[in-house]
Amino acid sequence: MTKLTLDDLSTALREIIPDDDEVIVMHSGVWSFALAYGWTRPEDVDPMIDILTDIIGADRTLIMPAYNFDFYRTKQFDLVRSLPQVGVLPDRAWRRMGMVRTRQPMNSYFVVGPRSDEVVALPCTTAWGDDSVLGWMQGVNARICILGVSWEEGCSFIHRCEEKARVPYRYFKRFPGTLFDDGRKIGPCSEVLYSRPLAIMLADDWSSITDPLRASGDMLTTSNPKLHFESALSQVVYDQGMAVLEQDPYILLPTADGLRDRVRAWVKNDKKAEMAALAPEQRWPQD
Numbered sequence: 159m160t161k162l163t164l165d166d167l168s169t170a171l172r173e174i175i176p177d178d179d180e181v182i183v184m185h186s187g188v189w190s191f192a193l194a195y196g197w198t199r200p201e202d203v204d205p206m207i208d209i210l211t212d213i214i215g216a217d218r219t220l221i222m223p224a225y226n227f228d229f230y231r232t233k234q235f236d237l238v239r240s241l242p243q244v245g246v247l248p249d250r251a252w253r254r255m256g257m258v259r260t261r262q263p264m265n266s267y268f269v270v271g272p273r274s275d276e277v278v279a280l281p282c283t284t285a286w287g288d289d290s291v292l293g294w295m296q297g298v299n300a301r302i303c304i305l306g307v308s309w310e311e312g313c314s315f316i317h318r319c320e321e322k323a324r325v326p327y328r329y330f331k332r333f334p335g336t337l338f339d340d341g342r343k344i345g346p347c348s349e350v351l352y353s354r355p356l357a358i359m360l361a362d363d364w365s366s367i368t369d370p371l372r373a374s375g376d377m378l379t380t381s382n383p384k385l386h387f388e389s390a391l392s393q394v395v396y397d398q399g400m401a402v403l404e405q406d407p408y409i410l411l412p413t414a415d416g417l418r419d420r421v422r423a424w425v426k427n428d429k430k431a432e433m434a435a436l437a438p439e440q441r442w443p444q445d
Contacts, residue, residue, distance in 0.1 A: 161194060161195070161196070162191070162194040162195055162382075162384060162385065164195075164205055164206075164209065166382055166384075166385065167195075167206060167209060167385065168209050168212075168213070169382070170380040170381075170382050170385040170387050171209060171210065171213055171387065172213060173378060173379075173380050173381060173387070174301075174303055174378045174379070174380060174387050174388060174389035175213060175214075175301065175303065175389065176301075176378075179218070179300075179301040180218055180219065180273075180298065180300075181218065181219045181220075181221065181271075181273065181295065181298050181299075181300035181301070182214060182218060182219070182220050182221070182300065182301050182303060183220075183221045183222075183295055183300050183301065183302045183303065183315070183392070184210075184220065184221070184222050184247070184303045184305065185222075185223060185244075185302070185303065185304050185305065185307065185312035185313050185314075186222075186245055186247040186248070186304075186305040186306060186307065186312065187245060187305065187306040187307030187311065187312060188203055188206070188245060188246050188247050188305070188306060189245075189246070189306075190306035190307065190386075191306050191384065191385055191386075194384060200246045200249065200250055201250070203246055203247055203250050204250060204254060206247070207247070207250055207251050207254050207255065210251070210255075211255060214271070216271075216272075217271075217272065218271055218272075219269065219270070219271030219272060219273040219274065219277075220251075220255070220257075220269070220270050220271055221267050221268070221269045221277065221291070221295070221300070222244075222247070222248040222251055222252075222257070222267065222268045222269075223242070223244045223248060223265075223266075223267055223268075223314065224242040224244070224248055224252070224259055224260075224266040224267055224268045225242060225243055225244050225264060225265055225266065225314075226240040226241065226242060226243050226263075226264065226266065227243060227264050228240060228243075229263040229264050229333060229335055229349070230264070230333065232335070233333075233334070233335035233336065234335055234336050234338060235261075235263035235264075235266075235335060235336070235337055235338065235347060236337075236338035236339065236340065236341065237259050237261065237266075237337070237338070237339045237340070238339060238340035238341075239338070239340060239341065240263075242268070247305075248268055251268065252268045255270050256270060257269055257270040258270070258274055258278055259278075260277060260278055260280070260282070260291060261278075261282075261337060261347065262282050262285065262290075262291070262349050263333065263335055263337070263347055263348070263349045264285070264333070264349050264351070265282075265285045265286075265290075265291070265314070265349065265351075267291050273298070276294065277291060277294060280293075280294055282349070283350065284321065284330065284350040284351070284352065284442075285317075285321075285349055285350060285351050285352070286314075286317050286318040286320070286321040286322075286352060287318075287321060287322075290318075292314070292315055292317070292318040293318065295315065295392045296315075296318065296392045296393060296396050299391050299392055299393045300391070300392045301389050301390070301391055301392070302315055302389060302390055302391070302392055302395060303387065303388070303389040304387065304388050304389065305387045306385070306386060306387070309364050309367075309368050309388075310361075310362040310363065310364050313364075315392060315395060315396075316362075316364055316367060316395065316399050316410065317352070318396065318399075319367075319395075319396060319399030319400055319403055319410075320352060320403070320410065321352040322396075322400065323399075323400060323403040323404070323407060325403065325407045325408070325410070326407055326408075326425045326429075327354070327355065327360070327408070327411070327421045327424070327425055328352040328353055328354060329352070329353060329429065329432075329433050330350055330351070330352055330353070330442040330443075331350070331351055331353040331436065331440055331441075331442065332348055332349075332350045332439065332440050332441065332442040333348060333349050333350075333351065333440070334346065334347075334348040334439050334440075335347055335348065350442045355421070355424050355428070355429070355432065356432060357424075357428075358417075358420060358421060358424055360411065360417075360421070361411065361412050361414075361417060362410060362411070362412070363410060363411065363412040363413075364410060366402045366409050366410070367395060367398045367399050367402060367410075370398060371390050371394060371395070371398060372388075376390055376391070376394045377389070377390045378390070408421065408422065
């Protein structure tokens with residue numbers, strides 16, 4: 159693989175992050191281009207974080223996912239010790255940029271910048287609802303950046319469209335547990351997800367959203383083919399997502415392997431029974 163320079167990286171990032179964007183959300187898959195830089199260890203990505211720090215500056219807010227899904231199993235979430243499970247860049251940026259973490263047990267975020275306090279204070283009644291981090295992103299029209307991965311692999315924002323449109327193949331489920339801060343017990347916590355069927359692993363096909371945004375020019379793409387970075391404003395992504403879901407509530411599911419048909423059958427035959435079987439503490443709204 160041809161070696162890339164840090165100038166290539168800086169140029170690519172500036173191509174998808176205009177100077178007038180106030181809030182930047184960054185999803186990444188660094189290892190897809192790491193070999194072009196000779197990066198093999200987590201700390202090798204630190205020069206990229208230095209570039210990001212320079213580009214974002216002190217007057218803008220940067221948000222990165224910090225998702226950790228062990229909470230399903232352990233029912234414990236530690237703001238420090240529950241490490242992010244979304245790649246190396248958020249973990250290294252958290253440590254180097256002084257980012258703070260939101261308190262959602264599974265869908266937490268790292269944030270740094272002048273609007274950090276707003277993000278951390280969000281009540282997040284549901285993971286993807288109006289008062290969630292995703293809802294806040296839409297409200298401020300944050301720029302969503304995808305670095306080195308597909309939108310399906312890297313971006314969670316489109317799940318907000320699924321919740322707002324109340325797609326039939328999901329339902330609300332509450333996950334309760336305990337919050338810790340570096341081993342110190344804080345108290346109870348919970349997260350309400352618009353959850354998938356228990357017995358069906360959903361897959362995503364967001365081409366009905368992303369392809370039109372590329373065609374219209376609403377999605378920015380890097381000119382360097384070795385650095386596949388893209389970005390779009392959250393409101394544009396949301397509007398396109400809601401438009402296609404209004405036409406077909408199953409459109410974000412692929413048809414391959416009969417998935418869409420199996421999901422339709424679950425909605426018709428099994429959804430009510432699965433919801434009825436929830437334990438009282440898992441029900442939302444709470445009875």
